[in-house]
Amino acid sequence: QLQLQESGPGLVKPSETLSLTCTVSGGSISSSSYYWGWIRQPPGKGLEWIATTHYTGSTRYNPSLQSRVTISVDTSQNHFSLRLSSVTAADTAVYFCARHPAATGSGFYGMDVWGQGTTVTVSS
């Protein structure tokens, strides 16, 4: 059974770069059948999509975050990563990684499997 596990620092200082990794187990990140994404949820608030990638290197970013975000895949480690630069307190959130099934032809569907999430606090 596919499992996703987020990891990374729980505390990041303002203006620094947040780096998170999502390790995929029970399946291969190199499958053409899936894309891989990040979503976040500030405390007490709703969900916000951040970015999605495919092992081939195809990426999509939320325009509101695109200037600060990088998503990447490491097929040798079967994980994918998120980097968010110049963080502020507004970036404090639970960060989830998730799987997107690929759609026939091109594109991908919404998230169908989620990790448990990791809490990141931005504070000095």
Next chain:
Amino acid sequence: QAVLTQPSSLSASLGASASLTCTLRSGINVGIYWIYWYQQKPGSPPQYLLRYKSDSDKQQGSGVPSRFSGSKDTSANAGILLISGLQSEDEADYYCLIWHINTWVFGGGTKLTVL
């Protein structure tokens, strides 16, 4: 105006049905979109329930009971999640999601209380 609007809260009785709406902004035609629905309980990640485009184009999430179903109200320009035979464990936050102009957009969520 937000792309997707959900009522912030909804209450329904045990054993009854609940209809959760996800209204698309004027000018965005619900008919052409896949509408996704997620359930989130406190301290847990969202769980995928289903996606719905039409009665002939829909998918139930793995292991999701059939009492969770999707539909659309084209007159209201809204996606609907219908939960029948409400159980106490259905008390949760529910989010809708669409892919709009190359961006995944979530609704603000509805907190469902089962009385």
